[in-house]
Amino acid sequence: MSKLPVIEIFGPTIQGEGAVIGVKTMFVRTYGCDYRCSWCDSAFTWDGSAKDKMRLLEPEQVVAELLELGGDNFSSVTISGGNPALIGEGVGQLIELLHQREIGVAIETQGSRWQDWFLQVDALTISPKPPSSGMATNWEMLDSILHKLKSSESAAHNLKVVVFDEQDYAYAKAVHQRYPGVELFLQPGNTDVTEEGDISTRLLGRLEWLFQQVIADPEMNQVRVLPQLHALIWHNKRGK
């Protein structure tokens, strides 16, 4: 088996975002990202600040830790990062081991890289990054990823765009127009990921703003707008 770089394993918690919001799930967060989003809420996966906590684990070890931590109190695992799509076999083997135990797998990735194991995932979220992130979308790569997913019968996938401002909203619209058949989730951005204490009022204000954009826009009749539910409940706490 092939090792994978892991920065944290936590749960059970409640999936707070997108297509599988509300589902009880464990999390495996891989280390390393090819992006550097200005507002990344998981920058410790790539900025070096938690480098000493990164562990190279065999997929079997990851499963053992998930079972130790969660017992039989979960049937879903979300693999996020960082960018889990930077990792080939290690994540592919982990997915296989989880499926052998009838545990469903969700993935969070930004659509900058393809992995063949995308086709095995039960809920694959592709989250291209809007202008406020400072990252540039590789549209050819995104086209090719969505084309491969569309051609496969098994791969349940969706798009999720984080929106901080008008420019980001225009970007989300461009994504929707480019991939009209793919379910699109919009999520308001958290502008301060280090603020301590209760941030729910601020987050709900941004959610209402995003609701208003979509309500007024006949070109966005098919999208879904959701908060980061875990951030409303647990704020900027890590491992939730």
Ligand SMILES: C[S@@+](CC[C@H](N)C(=O)[O-])C[C@H]1O[C@@H](n2cnc3c(N)ncnc32)[C@H](O)[C@@H]1O
């Ligand atoms: C930390 S990322 C890890 C997975 C992958 N690198 C990605 O970006 O899709 C998980 C999700 O959190 C979202 N996210 C990160 N920082 C955020 C913020 N400040 N506000 C709202 N969503 C954020 C990302 O857009 C992504 O959808």
Ligand SMILES: Nc1nc2[nH]cc(C(=O)O)c2c(=O)[nH]1
């Ligand atoms: N509860 C909870 N839901 C989430 N959905 C996506 C997350 C992520 O960081 O990828 C996340 C997370 O970190 N926690």
Ligand code: SF4
């Ligand atoms: S792609 Fe995801 S993990 Fe990477 S910097 Fe952006 S939000 Fe953070």
Ligand SMILES: [Mg+2]
């Ligand atoms: Mg998160």
